[in-house]
């Protein structure tokens with residue numbers, strides 16, 4: 276639920292708000308929210324990332340921040356949990372954990388997170404979508420993005436005929452990301468309603484983030500979710516939020532401090548993020 280404030284204001288402030296409403300056609304909620312954000316020096320375009328994708332590929336799965344801390348940096352985002360124990364989705368400020376088969380539970384505030392990307396979602400773009408495939412949907416988002424060099428948070432609230440999904444399942448000691456995801460849970464969700472929660476990251480961010488599109492899903496009833504590998508037929512609404520100010524929280528664990536992060540792991544990352552990996556699927 277969006278928080279509400281009830282407050283007395285002076286007549287002069289009220290008439291100035293009224294004047295702006297008539298001039299711009301914006302709602303009073305929108306005007307007040309935007310002005311307060313500006314006065315309080317909130318950065319609407321900041322992204323907060325925990326660790327780097329290279330560290331994740333190398334098997335640095337130890338927790339860096341708690342869910343509680345992560346939620347202080349945004350109300351929208353995705354990631355994973357300590358030990359690669361499930362997929363993380365934050366939507367409307369609530370954090371969820373998806374495990375084997377897509378089963379979702381609320382994520383406890385003290386659960387630890389080794390990798391995540393979050394933002395305060397504020398839509399710059401809001402359009403309807405009716406696409407037959409993942410490729411068609413991302414092409415539509417591509418045409419709405421303002422630049423190849425800025426990050427974009429994307430929320431797709433829609434009905435999906437089918438979502439192909441996976442949920443990471445706890446890594447065994449010493450496994451890297453490629454090994455750990457070889458025993459991930461893979462499943463399809465048919466005729467579901469919910470939100471894709473994701474980001475498009477620029478190619479230059481490839482050692483830090485997941486370049487291109489990365490989506491997690493959570494159903495409207497918060498019952499099923501996970502990491503999205505593909506989809507068929509989506510009808511609903513796309514909202515985009517541009518991010519131009521990236522903050523990265525680097526782990527200070529010995530696991531991170533001694534990892535070799537000098538390489539480029541694009542191929543491994545592509546395999547992990549977009550392909551079915553489980554031998555039984």
Ligand SMILES: [Zn+2]
Pocket residue numbers: 353354362489490491502503
């Ligand atoms: Zn993911």
